[in-house]
Amino acid sequence: MTEILIDTSASVMTITLNRVDKKNSLTGAMYAAMADALAQAEADATVHVVVFQGHETIFSAGNDIGDFLNVPPAGQDSPVFRFLRGISSFPKPLVAAVCGPAVGIGTTLLFHCDLVYAGDNVQFSLPFVNLGLCPEAASSYLAPQLMGYGRAAEALLLGEPFKAEAALEMGLISRIVPPAEAAALAQRQAQKLAAKPMSSLIETKRLMKKSQAGVVAERMVEEGASFARMLREPAAREAFTAFMEKRKPDFSKI
Numbered sequence: 001m002t003e004i005l006i007d008t009s010a011s012v013m014t015i016t017l018n019r020v021d022k023k024n025s026l027t028g029a030m031y032a033a034m035a036d037a038l039a040q041a042e043a044d045a046t047v048h049v050v051v052f053q054g055h056e057t058i059f060s061a062g063n064d065i066g067d068f069l070n071v072p073p074a075g076q077d078s079p080v081f082r083f084l085r086g087i088s089s090f091p092k093p094l095v096a097a098v099c100g101p102a103v104g105i106g107t108t109l110l111f112h113c114d115l116v117y118a119g120d121n122v123q124f125s126l127p128f129v130n131l132g133l134c135p136e137a138a139s140s141y142l143a144p145q146l147m148g149y150g151r152a153a154e155a156l157l158l159g160e161p162f163k164a165e166a167a168l169e170m171g172l173i174s175r176i177v178p179p180a181e182a183a184a185l186a187q188r189q190a191q192k193l194a195a196k197p198m199s200s201l202i203e204t205k206r207l208m209k210k211s212q213a214g215v216v217a218e219r220m221v222e223e224g225a226s227f228a229r230m231l232r233e234p235a236a237r238e239a240f241t242a243f244m245e246k247r248k249p250d251f252s253k254i
Helices: 028-043 065-070 079-088 105-112 139-147 149-156 164-170 179-194 198-231 234-245
Strands: 004-009 012-017 049-053 094-098 101-103 115-119 123-125 175-177
Touching: 004 028, 012 028, 012 179, 028 049, 028 079, 049 179, 065 234, 079 105, 079 198, 094 105, 094 179, 101 105, 105 123, 105 139, 115 164, 115 179, 139 149, 139 198, 164 175, 175 179, 198 234
Parallel strands: 012 049, 049 094, 094 115, 101 123, 115 175
Antiparallel strands: 004 012
């Protein structure tokens, strides 16, 4: 599909979010395409590395609200949960180039990448509470592990955005570069990885992630159940209605 571009060259698969006119907001069909691409990359011995990228002005505004409300996630086999399982358990190196706004899943998918190169215009945001929801992608576990509880609380409870320098300090990203250079740097680093022994890369990544793999899988299931329940509750309905009506939500009577 044209909203997700898949290109494989020199052992590197590049997955490009290509819906810039809609701020790369993600639909169910886009999640399905990315989940399928990851499954293909895992099974294909000629693919050694996967790169995620958006545009130098926008990585992703998160979920497409209209699509999300019309076709909400329905169980663990829905496209979004297939994608989250795929990215969290992907055995080969994952690299990302992220510029501009990275909202919700635009940030949480990065917790599962091994190398992340950010433009200096990036702004990360985890506004789940502001939408009457809870975190996803095991970010309720991974954010405190990476950021420390205090900064994770600011990001997840207050929904306060943070920029490249803070993300670099906490280890979410690997390097800050001008936006026009992020994608090229990610590709260069991916090519370096692709030239290394695949068995060594896979085993090293497995060993580094071994202690958290079970917790991440379990937390994703728990978050998914809570997310689905909260999506049907009054707070989320008010948040999404306010978004569609372009007004500030009022949670005072909920």
